[in-house]
Amino acid sequence: MARLLSVPMVIYLILQSYYDWAFWLFVVAGFSDALDGFIAKNMGQETVLGSYLDPLADKALLVGVYVTLGHQALIDDLVVVLVVFRDVLIIGGAFLLVVFRQQNGIRHALVSKLNTAAQILLVTLVLAEAGLDFAGGWFSLYTSYFVIATTLASGGWYMVAWGRQMASVEESR
Numbered sequence: 001m002a003r004l005l006s007v008p009m010v011i012y013l014i015l016q017s018y019y020d021w022a023f024w025l026f027v028v029a030g031f032s033d034a035l036d037g038f039i040a041k042n043m044g045q046e047t048v049l050g051s052y053l054d055p056l057a058d059k060a061l062l063v064g065v066y067v068t069l070g071h072q073a074l075i076d077d078l079v080v081v082l083v084v085f086r087d088v089l090i091i092g093g094a095f096l097l098v099v100f101r102q103q104n105g106i107r108h109a110l111v112s113k114l115n116t117a118a119q120i121l122l123v124t125l126v127l128a129e130a131g132l133d134f135a136g137g138w139f140s141l142y143t144s145y146f147v148i149a150t151t152l153a154s155g156g157w158y159m160v161a162w163g164r165q166m167a168s169v170e171e172s173r
Contacts (some may be wrong), residue, residue, distance in 0.1 A: 019131025
């Protein structure tokens with residue numbers, strides 16, 4: 001819940017050009033996500049509510065930050081559009097699977113996890129460059145290309161997987 005509640009503050013800090021504070025809050029949110037996941041898996045603390053809140057918090061934080069960094073012209077518009085569209089696609093597909101099959105859908109692909117890691121890395125680099133005078137422009141440029149490639153691959157993977165599942169639903173009717 002703390003990560004979900006941090007989203008408006010990170011967005012506000014970026015909009016006010018407090019990139020250093022936004023960087024540190026984003027890092028704390030990421031660390032808390034990793035710690036929460038570790039505790040849940042290794043100490044038998046996984047809950048149904050947590051299984052919904054964790055991806056919701058991840059998507060809210062990443063989409064909010066990408067849109068805001070795009071608004072501030074710190075991330076290219078193409079990257080923002082692809083990241084947001086992929087997340088809308090994932091949420092929409094998951095919703096359709098629940099509606100048509102009354103179950104939670106698809107396992108996560110390796111490319112999807114790689115894409116999420118790349119998205120987090122890009123935000124971290126951009127905020128570090130803007131707020132901490134970190135000189136890594138070439139690295140964030142290549143990371144942007146990697147985010148584009150993995151976003152397209154991940155979105156394509158989900159579309160194929162959902163297409164197969166939806167076809168099996170139609171065949172069973």
